[in-house]
Amino acid sequence: MRTKNIIIFSIISSFFLASLISIWKILVTLQGIKLENFNFQVIFLLGFLVSLAQVIIGNKLNIILKLIIFSLIFIFIDGYLIQSMPIWYNTGVFLILYFFINKIKKFNKKNLEEEHSTQIIIFDFLTLFGIVLFSFVILFPFYMMVVTSFKTQIALLVNPLDFSINFTQGFKDLFKSYFVIFKSYKFGKYILTSTIVSLGTVFITLIFAIPAAYAIARLNFFGKTFLSTSILIIYMFPAIVLVIPLYTVFSQLGLRNSIEGLLIVYTATTLPVAIYMLQGYFKSIPKELEEAAILDKLSWFGIIIKIIIPLSIPAISSVALYVFMIAWNEFLFSLMFLDNPNSFTLSRAIQYLSGDAETPRQYLMAGSVIVTLPVLFIFVYFEKYLVSGLTAGSVKG
Amino acid sequence: MNDTLAKTEKKTAYLLTLPAVFLVFAIVLFPIFANVWISFKEVELKDIRIPEPRAKKIVKSISGETTKIKILYKLRNSSLLQEIRDVTFQDKYPKNYKPKELDKRCEFKKNKLNCRFGNWPAKYRENFQVIFETKDGSNINKKELKLIKPNLNGESDNILLNTKFTLKNFKKVLFENEFIDLLLTxxxxxxxxxxxxxxxxxxxxxxxxxxxxxxxxxxxxxxFPYVAPVVALAYTWELLLDPNSGTLNSLLINYQIIETPINLLGQKYITVNILGFDFKLRLALTTVIIFEIWRYFPLAFLFILARLQAIPKELYEAADVDGASPFQKFFKITLPQITAVISILFMIRFIWNFNKFEDVFLLTGGASGTRTLPINVYQQGFAISDIGTGSAVSIVIVILLLLFMFFYFKLLGKRVDEN
Known part of the structure; x- marks a missing residue:
């Protein structure tokens, strides 16, 4: 039982290691290094020995010591004996091994004896493999977006498989696409429009949503349940069915190609989300505070300004961030309502750019980086506040 | 006393909710009903501009005479299709001006030039000229005259407001445009x-x-894929999948997995050989679906993760004591715990995916077998500029959505009853 488990463990883990190293080798070939042989068997065997050694030595040896010994042996054989490789390749191998040994350090003779240990091993390595795979699948397009924006037209055509950024070409050449889109395609103006529209939407939405959410959370009135359920249903309704009537009405009122028109539509479409999120939070504020305020003869306006808003700053700011992100990312309405380049938002401008088949792709990607960066920055920076809101079902998409 | 308190509470509540409710109803609910109206009309994109009487004012000095001025108004009907009735015209002048010659249709009163031009047919154009002179013989200030703009008004029919209805649009949607194929896609x-x-x-x-x-x-x-802007993501994917110099095709060719590049977004069908049988796979549609999965699985991930973290640890500890394997734990404990959240997710995602427009539009524009209903709304309404038919497609979408919701809530209600 024990030997069988140890062998299964070693096979699975060495298979995992071998596939990681192979991925690394594939990536390396793209950078111009010629591999004489993949040597999958040798890597597999080495991985097998490492896993076996780990199980047998167990925790008798210090982890760092173990790590250095194993990886040096590995690198010596793979990167020196078989074919001598540059240092950066071996550094990559070292990092993979570091990750790998860290991962398998919890397995030793004892826990391999337990029931279901093979399933646990499979589960563990599948998880590990999944994490690596998913990070790659998600981050690769973003990485390519950035890399492409730093390239020249010729470099793109000569070798589409060059995934590196050439930092030696100097600041001006590196950011050439960015300079071009700001200079000849007026991206500065589009950024300004997008910012005005997004911030304006946040501002107006909050002005409308806070009183409404307060009323729904606190006051009793006829039609309250109808209102709160219809908010949810409206939230489910698609933007695409609103497009034609709004287009006709906006054309007749002269609201197309205007920031005001976009502000009205964006505010109306984000209001249900904002009200829904805010009223949930307002309900959690203790009622006693307001009762005291009513005794002090504070009007509802005073209550909202002096009590509700100061107490719900976290919720209000997370709603604000969301509304900002929705407005910033919005594409459908900006496509329909804007056809004059002077009033384009960023998203619409990039789409307009791509409509011209002559536009080099590095410009398109530079534009994409510009439109993506603020959103990802906000998201990573305020992740804690935003994730809880996301689960409340807040961002439609 | 209590009564009045309740009354003021009600009043306050209405006051607080009214602005938001009004805005949402005007922008969200009104269009849904307006769709019904438009879908029964024969309207094209060019019909929806209201015809306007327009005038361009040109100030021309008369050579040799500094106290006189010629003013030319280029009048026209902005519409190529509709007439404008009872056009009235008004333009202001500075105090010391008076007209020298005046058209019969006009009169000059209190420094204002008022005219009645009657009816203008479609495409109507006229050059209308007045000569003015100063009362006191002082020189003309051209700039001052140019700054004042004339004001024109007129009545015209609005195609959207008349009561002519037709079933043509629905016939077109349901019978002419490969409706079944559209639904299936x-x-x-x-x-x-x-x-x-x-x-x-x-x-x-x-x-x-x-x-x-x-x-x-x-x-x-x-x-990341969920929060980043669609435009950026769609174009990045297009770049990766490009048949000529895209990364994916280059990679596959480099490792000799394929010989010729595959146009993943532009090819309708691909024949796949599985176990000796040839299957026809809808390639572009599959690619678009993969993009959709890539972009929206994070939402499912987040919901399910939140649920997983709320499962009490004791359940797993008890399972460990009983000697359950990881797979058993997953199927016997985890899965039943997340079914509720999965069914909600299914509903939300189903409805939103059903209405998804941007993703497909940006990736393929609805070509090569990726035309979905929302894309069809756009194509009918704006590419073919047949607004009526576009509205009819919108109505079909709304009806299908209501059906989904109805069935879903019925199913949900049943499940709640059973528990």
Whole structure:
């Protein structure tokens, strides 16, 4: 039982290691290094020995010591004996091994004896493999977006498989696409429009949503349940069915190609989300505070300004961030309502750019980086506040 | 006393909610009903501009005479299709001016030039001229005259407001445009996109629900596709999948997996050989579905992860005591615990995917077999500029959505009863 488990463990883990190293080798070939042989068997065997050694030595040896010994042996054989490789390749191998040994350090003779240990091993390595795979699948397009924006037209055509950024070409050449889109395609103006529209939407939405959410959370009135359920249903309704009537009405009122028109539509479409999120939070504020305020003869306006808003700053700011992100990312309405380049938002401008088949792709990607960066920055920076809101079902998409 | 208090509370509540409710109803609910109206009309994009009487004012000095001025108004009907009735005209002048010659249709009163031009047919144009002179013989100030703009008004029919109705649009949608194919494409796109994103959501949530180094970072990374702007993502994918110099095709060719590049977004069918049988796969549609899964599984991931973290640890501890294997634990404990959240997710994602417009539009524009219902709204309304038919497609979407919701709530209600 024990030997069988140890062998299964070693096979699975060495298979995992071998596939990681192979991925690394594939990536390396793209950078111009010629591999004489993949040597999958040798890597597999080495991985097998490492896993076996780990199980047998167990925790008798210090982890760092173990790590250095194993990886040096590995690198010596793979990167020196078989074919001598540059240092950066071996550094990559070292990092993979570091990750790998860290991962398998919890397995030793004892826990391999337990029931279901093979399933646990499979589960563990599948998880590990999944994490690596998913990070790659998600981050690769973003990485390519950035890399492409730093390239020249010729470099793109000569070798589409060059995934590196050439930092030696100097600041001006590196950011050439960015300079071009700001200079000849007026991206500065589009950024300004997008910012005005997004911030304006946040501002107006909050002005409308806070009183409404307060009323729904606190006051009793006829039609309250109808209102709160219809908010949810409206939230489910698609933007695409609103497009034609709004287009006709906006054309007749002269609201197309205007920031005001976009502000009205964006505010109306984000209001249900904002009200829904805010009223949930307002309900959690203790009622006693307001009762005291009513005794002090504070009007509802005073209550909202002096009590509700100061107490719900976290919720209000997370709603604000969301509304900002929705407005910033919005594409459908900006496509329909804007056809004059002077009033384009960023998203619409990039789409307009791509409509011209002559536009080099590095410009398109530079534009994409510009439109993506603020959103990802906000998201990573305020992740804690935003994730809880996301689960409340807040961002439609 | 209590009565008045309740009354003021009611009043306050209405006052507080009214602005928001009014705005949402005007922008969201009104269009849904307006769609019904438009869908029964024969309207094209060019019909919806209201015809306007327009005038361009040109100030011309008369040579040799500094106290006189010629003013030319270029009048026209902005519409090429409709007439304008009872056009009135008004223009202001500075105090010391008076007209020298005046058209019969006009009169000059209190420094204002008023005219009645009667009816203007479509495409109507006229050059209308007045000569003015100063009362006191002082020189003319051209700039001052140019600054004042004339004001024109007129009545015209609004095609949208008359009461002519037709069933043509619905006939067109239901019988002419390969409606069944459209429905099937939409269904494939919606269903596989939804199921795929939920499956990947379960997988990733299960992974991230364990402790490992960099877990919070991993959670943020998994959400990137969901929060980034569609435009950027769609164009990046287009770049990756490009048949000529795209990364994916270059990679596959480089490792000799394929010989000629595949146009993943522009090819309708691809024949796949599985076990000696040839299957026809809808290639572009599949690619678009994969993009959709990639972009929306983070939402499923987040919902399911939140649920997983709320499952009491005791359940797993008890299972450990009983000697359950990890797979048993997953199927016997985890899965039943997340079915509720999965069914909600299915509903939400199904509805949203059903209405998804941007993703397909940006990737393929609805070509090569990826025309879904929302894309059809756009194509009918704006590409063919047949607004009426576009509205009819919108109505079909709304009806299908209401049906989904109805069935879903019925199913949900049943399940609640059973428990």
């Amino acid at each position: 939409t269904f494939y796109y919606t269903f596989f996109g939804t199921v795929g994103s939920i499956i990947f959501g379960i997988l990733t949530a299960q992974m991230v629900n364990q402790k490992f180094f960099g877990r919070t970072f991993m959670r943020s990374v998994l959400l």
